[in-house]
Amino acid sequence: MQLRRIARSVFTVIGLVAGLLSPAMAQSVTLKIWMHEHPPRIAIDRAIVSEFEKANPDIKIQYDVLGAAEYSTKLLTAFASGSGPDVFNQTASLLAAYYSSRILAPVDYAALGYADEKDMLSKYTGGFAGIRFQGKLYGLPTEVSNYACYTNNAYWREVGLDPVKDFPKTWEEMPAIAEKLTKRDANGVPRRRGFDFNWPSAGAYWLTINSLMHQRGGNLIDEESYTATFNNPAGQRMMQFFVDLVNKHKLGGPQYTDSRTDFLGGNVATDCSFGIWGIPQMKDAKIDYTVRPLPRFADAASDNGFDAYGYYMMVNSRSPSATQKAAWKFVRYYTDQGARLFKGAGLYVPRPEVAALATDADSKIFFDELAKAKFSPRVVGYAQVVDLLMRGRDRMMQGGEPVASVLPGLEDDVNAVLKRERARAEAMRK
Amino acid sequence: MVTSAYKAEEEIMAIPIHWWPHRFQWLERFREATEIAPLWHYFINSALFSITHVIATVFFGAMAGFGFAKYDFPGRSFLFFLVICTLMIPFQILVVPLFIEIKALGWENSYPGLIMPGLMNAFGVFMMRQHASDLPNELLEAGRVDGAGEFHMFMRIVLPLLAPALASLAIIVFIWSWGAFLWPLVVIQDRDLNVLSVGLTNYSQPYQRPPMWGAAMAASTVATIPIACLFVAFQRYFIKGLTAAAVKG
Amino acid sequence: MPAAPRRGWVATWFSGPRRHQWWGLAFVLPVVVFFAVFSVFPVLFGFAISLTDYSLLDPPEFVGLDNYRNLLGDKLFITALGNTLLFVLGATVPVWAMSLTSAVLFDQAFRGKLWLKTIFFLPVLPPIVVVGVVWRMLLHPNGVMTAFVGLFNGATEVPWLASTVLAPLAMVAVHDWSVVPFFMMIWLAGLAGVSPELREAARIDGATAWRVFWHIDLPALRATAVFVAALSSINAFQTFALQYVMTADPGGPANSTLVLGLLVLKYGFQYFRMGDAAAVSVVMFVMILSVTAVQLRFNRRG
Numbered sequence: 001m002q003l004r005r006i007a008r009s010v011f012t013v014i015g016l017v018a019g020l021l022s023p024a025m026a027q028s029v030t031l032k033i034w035m036h037e038h039p040p041r042i043a044i045d046r047a048i049v050s051e052f053e054k055a056n057p058d059i060k061i062q063y064d065v066l067g068a069a070e071y072s073t074k075l076l077t078a079f080a081s082g083s084g085p086d087v088f089n090q091t092a093s094l095l096a097a098y099y100s101s102r103i104l105a106p107v108d109y110a111a112l113g114y115a116d117e118k119d120m121l122s123k124y125t126g127g128f129a130g131i132r133f134q135g136k137l138y139g140l141p142t143e144v145s146n147y148a149c150y151t152n153n154a155y156w157r158e159v160g161l162d163p164v165k166d167f168p169k170t171w172e173e174m175p176a177i178a179e180k181l182t183k184r185d186a187n188g189v190p191r192r193r194g195f196d197f198n199w200p201s202a203g204a205y206w207l208t209i210n211s212l213m214h215q216r217g218g219n220l221i222d223e224e225s226y227t228a229t230f231n232n233p234a235g236q237r238m239m240q241f242f243v244d245l246v247n248k249h250k251l252g253g254p255q256y257t258d259s260r261t262d263f264l265g266g267n268v269a270t271d272c273s274f275g276i277w278g279i280p281q282m283k284d285a286k287i288d289y290t291v292r293p294l295p296r297f298a299d300a301a302s303d304n305g306f307d308a309y310g311y312y313m314m315v316n317s318r319s320p321s322a323t324q325k326a327a328w329k330f331v332r333y334y335t336d337q338g339a340r341l342f343k344g345a346g347l348y349v350p351r352p353e354v355a356a357l358a359t360d361a362d363s364k365i366f367f368d369e370l371a372k373a374k375f376s377p378r379v380v381g382y383a384q385v386v387d388l389l390m391r392g393r394d395r396m397m398q399g400g401e402p403v404a405s406v407l408p409g410l411e412d413d414v415n416a417v418l419k420r421e422r423a424r425a426e427a428m429r430k
Numbered sequence: 431m432v433t434s435a436y437k438a439e440e441e442i443m444a445i446p447i448h449w450w451p452h453r454f455q456w457l458e459r460f461r462e463a464t465e466i467a468p469l470w471h472y473f474i475n476s477a478l479f480s481i482t483h484v485i486a487t488v489f490f491g492a493m494a495g496f497g498f499a500k501y502d503f504p505g506r507s508f509l510f511f512l513v514i515c516t517l518m519i520p521f522q523i524l525v526v527p528l529f530i531e532i533k534a535l536g537w538e539n540s541y542p543g544l545i546m547p548g549l550m551n552a553f554g555v556f557m558m559r560q561h562a563s564d565l566p567n568e569l570l571e572a573g574r575v576d577g578a579g580e581f582h583m584f585m586r587i588v589l590p591l592l593a594p595a596l597a598s599l600a601i602i603v604f605i606w607s608w609g610a611f612l613w614p615l616v617v618i619q620d621r622d623l624n625v626l627s628v629g630l631t632n633y634s635q636p637y638q639r640p641p642m643w644g645a646a647m648a649a650s651t652v653a654t655i656p657i658a659c660l661f662v663a664f665q666r667y668f669i670k671g672l673t674a675a676a677v678k679g
Numbered sequence: 680m681p682a683a684p685r686r687g688w689v690a691t692w693f694s695g696p697r698r699h700q701w702w703g704l705a706f707v708l709p710v711v712v713f714f715a716v717f718s719v720f721p722v723l724f725g726f727a728i729s730l731t732d733y734s735l736l737d738p739p740e741f742v743g744l745d746n747y748r749n750l751l752g753d754k755l756f757i758t759a760l761g762n763t764l765l766f767v768l769g770a771t772v773p774v775w776a777m778s779l780t781s782a783v784l785f786d787q788a789f790r791g792k793l794w795l796k797t798i799f800f801l802p803v804l805p806p807i808v809v810v811g812v813v814w815r816m817l818l819h820p821n822g823v824m825t826a827f828v829g830l831f832n833g834a835t836e837v838p839w840l841a842s843t844v845l846a847p848l849a850m851v852a853v854h855d856w857s858v859v860p861f862f863m864m865i866w867l868a869g870l871a872g873v874s875p876e877l878r879e880a881a882r883i884d885g886a887t888a889w890r891v892f893w894h895i896d897l898p899a900l901r902a903t904a905v906f907v908a909a910l911s912s913i914n915a916f917q918t919f920a921l922q923y924v925m926t927a928d929p930g931g932p933a934n935s936t937l938v939l940g941l942l943v944l945k946y947g948f949q950y951f952r953m954g955d956a957a958a959v960s961v962v963m964f965v966m967i968l969s970v971t972a973v974q975l976r977f978n979r980r981g
Binding site for chain 2: 705717719721725800805807919943944960964971
């Protein structure tokens with residue numbers, strides 16, 4: 001009897017304590033956040049996360065950075081297995097598949113603390129084009145970027161060239177200037193490349209061919225009709241230009257380490273695959289640099305530099321609704337830190353107060369180019385399409401097949417993928 | 431490989447080539463390898479992965495081999511046939527369905543998901559059955575007359591007698607598991623959970639960095655040392671085990 | 680009473696003198712259950728997936744034999760099949776020749792044989808991924824192999840792994856390098872089984888070394904030969920790790936090293952086309968099974 005009474009009182013106390021604690025416990029939410037690896041951003045991310053946790057003691061955050069090369073695969077695998085993150089970032093060109101599989105939660109304005117879409121957009125200068133699907137928004141931009149060219153001034157001056165005045169305005173001038181900057185060994189093998197495109201990176205290649213295709217007045221893929229449109233004079237001339245750089249002028253090619261890495265390592269004199277976020281990296285690598293706009297074709301039909309691309313922060317539609325609310329709260333907190341992201345990592349959140357920070361000449365080039373930039377098409381079978389395009393390119397560059405014999409089949413192959421993936425995506429959304 | 435692990439980075443790709451390091455950097459390469467990626471995590475995961483496989487295959491393989499060799503129960507030939515059939519299945523056909531199965535069990539990206547599918551090995555059963563068949567029946571009968579339980583008998587009489595064969599089996603399984611690549615590649619997303627063979631690719635094809643050959647070679651050395659040690663210590667079992675695995679598998 | 684004989688049967692199994700035989704079932708049960716869950720079921724499941732369109736993100740959709748029909752016109756599949764067959768060719772005939780030759784040499788008595796044999800065996804030790812990473816470095820355009828070739832022709836850059844012609848050859852060469860010592864050991868085990876008396880007798884009869892090898896050793900190695908042939912081709916059919924590790928863009932350049940093993944990964948985990956991935960793996964399975972069937976037939980006849 002005695003024992004039972006003691007036991008009962010012990011349980012009552014435990015119950016009371018638990019009862020007192022439980023409101024705090026019940027509301028505590030853990031957010032799983034995944035971001036792609038961009039080294040200068042990570043420290044800022046961590047600081048933002050810990051501040052947010054301090055400001056919101058009921059929200060715990062589990063923040064993970066995944067290697068950029070495997071980010072896309074791992075994200076999709078995780079979503080497929082139901083273990084995807086609650087908050088994640090991803091680049092616009094890949095999002096069509098996410099949208100058609102209903103991974104993306106539509107923007108929750110109330111949870112973000114905005115009155116409605118209009119209220120939110122009034123705080124931004126743009127950048128939402130990549131995240132709008134059939135009229136609705138599914139995330140907020142954390143970075144809108146475009147590439148431009150960086151010169152290694154030391155190498156340019158070494159051969160008597162002025163990086164500002166002598167920088168080629170047109171692609172036609174590029175081979176001769178690049179040759180001057182190239183250092184070759186006795187066998188003619190380039191030991192230092194004067195200029196090279198970033199061939200190995202799928203993302204950079206996609207932006208490169210789309211941008212140059214735009215300059216030629218064409219479009220690699222028509223997003224509306226979902227068809228490839230590059231087996232035409234515009235596409236052939238562009239491709240021939242690429243192949244000539246590698247096989248005729250022997251300035252570089254896909255067989256070398258990517259030009260971005262080699263530029264930082266001092267093995268490439270001119271690279272056009274850094275965004276404005278490259279500036280801190282130049283400073284880290286102690287490179288005296290100049291930013292120049294992308295050259296245009298002499299008879300360019302369109303005056304555009306690199307296509308713009310955006311990274312968006314999105315919320316998993318399969319997370320519990322309380323978690324989603326907390327997730328949007330975090331998204332708001334994160335996107336309000338645009339100034340820090342810009343200053344620390346060169347990532348441009350397209351808001352007026354961030355744009356106001358960029359007053360120097362380098363930033364001006366990026367912003368002027370951004371104003372002229374187009375967006376690359378977003379297609380469901382993106383991974384397969386880029387793969388096809390890269391393999392096709394390598395058949396010409398490394399396998400020596402002529403452009404005219406590769407392009408027709410390549411266009412058919414891309415169209416087959418687009419047709420298949422679109423039909424599938426439509427079937428799934430029904 | 432081993433010499434490259436001690437060279438300075440610029441020396442590895444130096445022109446003309448340095449056949450032997452001019453400037454030794456003993457620990458530098460290893461330090462770098464551990465900084466770029468969690469090399470020791472990889473090592474521990476590989477060890478955990480392989481050792482679990484060795485223990486499970488050896489124990490359950492011996493038990494099943496003994497069961498198939500010395501007992502006559504209904505369905506014995508069918509079950510044995512079933513197990514042997516799995517020897518002919520290439521792993522590629524299992525990857526996709528196993529991945530979906532593991533995902534359904536909620537084991538993806540975790541140790542159970544990594545370890546479970548390779549936990550047992552039909553070859554082990556086959557090899558142990560051969561060896562257990564050679565054990566004299568009288569031994570078991572004598573044990574029974576003495577009143578020993580069947581499991582007790584397996585543990586006390588059979589396992590010790592199978593020891594040399596088990597050693598060969600353990601070595602083979604260790605080599606197989608240590609080198610396993612496809613399954614860990616597919617099932618693990620988390621950097622810290624990866625095994626050495628997958629982790630190695632972080633050095634040879636890192637993202638937006640030139641390959642770090644020095645670190646890659648240091649990590650390769652780490653990945654080879656355990657097998658080299660086994661080879662040196664148990665050369666006889668090693669070659670015997672490998673050839674036995676091949677000839678009978 | 681119809682149940683009586685049945686009870687009798689059960690009784691003999693459960694409580695009769697054969698009762699302990701049930702322990703056998705208990706002993707094999709863990710293994711049987713394991714294989715049922717992690718081998719037999721997934722294989723059947725794999726066949727089922729190959730009949731669907733499944734992206735993992737959305738529920739699978741039954742499409743019948745469409746995936747197989749599509750493979751016939753699938754350029755990636757045709758390319759991968761061709762590359763795989765070429766790889767198998769390169770990873771079998773030369774391997775047989777080299778491993779048998781070295782086994783015959785090591786079967787002779789000479790000084791330092793044990794040491795040499797041990798050194799020769801070393802390529803078998805490192806895991807295949809390590810082999811790939813190390814060779815990738817050696818085959819760097821300005822790497823060790825280029826320097827070696829450069830000693831003869833002055834080359835300073837050779838695109839070993841970046842040319843659509845050289846890269847597939849490099850895969851075969853590295854593969855062969857890593858497996859020849861292993862098959863040599865198997866031939867040696869086979870040679871050890873050849874009766875020395877028979878050889879001696881032949882030699883006394885005045886047969887040349889070559890004739891002894893041709894008429895005594897080779898017939899005795901028949902079983903070993905069938906085995907080496909089968910195992911080397913089965914291994915070669917399944918290749919993918921070297922291609923994955925050694926090329927900058929797995930399967931590249933221009934799909935010249937894309938083999939079926941890589942295609943399964945590409946379809947499954949890069950394009951998220953699980954149905955197609957499963958269909959390719961079923962094709963691989965059938966190819967490997969037919970090699971095994973041929974081997975079994977040879978063994979039965981022998």
